[in-house]
Amino acid sequence: MSAASRLQSEDQFMCSICLDAFTDPVSTSCGHNFCRTCITQHWNSNIQCVCPLCNKVFRKRPKLDVNTFISEMAAEFRLSTKNKASGRSEEPAAKPGEVQCDFCTGTKVKAIKTCLKCEASYCQTHLEPHLKLARLESHLLIHPVDNLEDRMCKTHNKPLELFCKTDQTCVCSLCPVLDHKNHEFVPLKEGYEGKKAKLEKTVAEIQQKMQQRRLKIQEINQSEKLSSEAADRKKAEGLQMFTTLKQHVEDIQADFMETVEEKQKSTKKQAEDFIKELQQELSELTVTAAEVEKLLLSGDYLHLLQGFSSINAPPTKDWTQVRVHHRSHEGSMEKAVAQLEETISKEVKKLLKVELKKIQQFAVDVTLDPDTANPELILSDDEKQVYHGDVRKNLPDKPQRFETIGVLGKQSFSSGRFYFEVQVKGKTDWDLGVTTETSNRKGIITLRPQHGYWNLWLRDRNEYRGCAGPSVLLSLKSKPEKVGVFVDYEEGLVSFYDVDAAALIFSFTGCSFTHKLLPFFCPGFNHGGTNTAPLIISAVSHPE
Template structure:
């Protein structure tokens, strides 16, 4: 009986709620009532568990598919009912129950109409798992049974939800290829996980091929792996969140950069527009001055020419009178007329009269000098504005005594440092400079901008700037960016220079008394300013900062008292 049931179940690949009540002969009234039933309970064969096909009644009154009961009796040595277990002495001839057959046909028709009128969203769509039981239009499967290896829609799933024997079956979300969940070797469900081979196995595998291995139920391994996946998912989500935050940070940096670029562009346009207007005004003034000089010369020449032409006119008139009298042959008339001849008009002695061309030499030079003075003033104002802007990033820096060379003397407030010929007995910790007469600030910076000012008045030698945390503090090494130093210095009281593989001398117009250091970590910029002159002394650009940066102070040896003045960290005025 059991082997026959399993064989039928596998061959049909279908599973419906088993028939649970005995079928009794129906009257016309019963048939009318039965036609109104909406459940499949009354039309199921308890052997194949499907709707009757060619239903027949046996002597005890129970009904079965003709083929099912025939096969059932063929494999046994007795004729008995699978439902009530009643034994019959003779097999008897089986005839199709016409009434039940008509009712089954009517039920099938009503069931098809019911399914066809169901919501369209239950009809299986591409990529979804179809119900294995549905004929005709396939509906979407709601669950798959790991025991039956069948996927069921809502209608065909009902027996697994109500029948006590089927409730024990393991249901799961619908999946395709349920055969893949069977052991290919033993044709049994994959129910265990071999932790030795890391593979899923069936019960027979555990006692045959993997008998010495360690096993756990699939559910237990599933829960463990799911916990790992949940942890991995949480880590992935955290990584995603961090990267989203990094995207926002990058976008914020781009926005800040754009705002800075727009601001600098606007300031640049304003400054250079003003300079252009100043140059144009200077040019117009130069042209006007030259034209005025030329007009003065031209006016003087016009006056001289007018006066000369007036004299020429008078002289021509007298010349005409003289010529006319000189042609007279009347002696008496000539003599009498000569006495009445008008005296010659007064004339100027033009011998030394000159029109000197205006001198334009030096006009352009003077105009350019004035323009240079004006531009110098404008540039100074521009540098002053730039200095005022970077001063907004001022930080309060104090000297770190744990880094100070033993020959340095620091003030109690940590704002001053100068060299002493006396070496103090201090512990040689890793942070301390051993040979270089130097000291670092306590504060470190690994992002953003910072600015501080140092008074260098009265000193003949000093070094200022920033250094990275990992610099060599025990040896005298070149103060170059390659070694982690971005500094400028004064040597011999007159040589201002920096180090970039080789000495680079700075051409300064004034001797600075207060030097400012400004750093933009993200931009890779280190700038040095003469605070009083509001002038840029030097800039390191395109620097690559990957470590903490510390303010660096080198007072240099006191040089027999010539360089005894201290370096003093001051606040912005």
């Protein structure tokens, strides 16, 4: 039999609804044959009785009788098909979760396609008619799905074939006429392509965000690693410092104990020498006393008179003024403590020098901002020096300009660490520090952290204060000629250093910065020429 005649023969004995060999085939008045169950279910699911092949409408559901001839021929066809298939290996059964073929009897085989027109899923064997018969070419085959009810219009029980762009929903072919009038529609494929493009863009954006977060995780891990390494270094430095201090304490303690013990040994030896000498005299006196007693007890006048001249008392020392001198230990403790303080001071100064060198690595180039300077201030051409003049310049009253004697640096900082140095030599009054970009610059300004100012000041030549609110009076061993200002934004730290002495002057700790910080300078009034020296932003000598 030729391929064409075989296809024609198969087509004659297959139901166009279930696409399998007829089971209880019945004929309609229009001459088309269907399985009794298939045509009955088809009419039960539709409002009108329509022939699935020619679309003939029956006003009244026809009475269906089995076509015995077709039934017999279909039985032979099924037997022939079964015998023909027996020579091939069986397809594997569908696994749990896989879509099953709707037409397999016995073992259900995994479906490879679902037909939206037929509303059924097919394995490879039962899919063949869709691939061979011309009248089934128009059927839409998709990857197997088992939720076909979701692909049917709930209102008209028709397949969802269109996409309503107006309502952004899938509709059947009747919806545009009945429920979505004047809406814009496109085929599902076109709607799919549009949404697919948007989803692909969304996926790309999501992947970009994912990559950004991966990089951020790497950045945070790296920061944590660097922080951990810095902490380990700092712990090692601290351990070394405290070990050194501990050794100094132990050495001074040993010297103190040795000094006290040496004094006590000297006193003890003196006492022992005195006692030895006294015991010697006591022994000699005892012998002489015994001889005298013996002479007295003899009762012999002649013997006593003859022996008297030979008895002489042994020479002895006058012990009346002899004393064991109690060695005083007063001052030993004070001397040891003073020595300890001096040693610790040297070690702390050495440590501060090292710390200052590390801090100087964060030096930044700061220049003064003329737009913020009070009109009475004089700035140098290089914008590195400022002092108070006698003449008030006529300058525009900008929002950022100070009404009081102040000026800001141009540079602002919102993260990390930074450091700058200012020469204050020869001045009797000045203010130095940092302030926020939003701090008040008009009227009377109170230099306190709660007002956005972290500053150190000098008043009347010798009065140094940390403007902590209330201010803290500082006792300095020497007057600083150059002040270093260090800020750690994340740590919330603002520290001031005497650069030449490598000494910490004052620190603000536990600060919470939420705005950009700018360097703040106030050279103070010139006070009739006593405070004319400028504040000078100095170049920092970077350590090697």
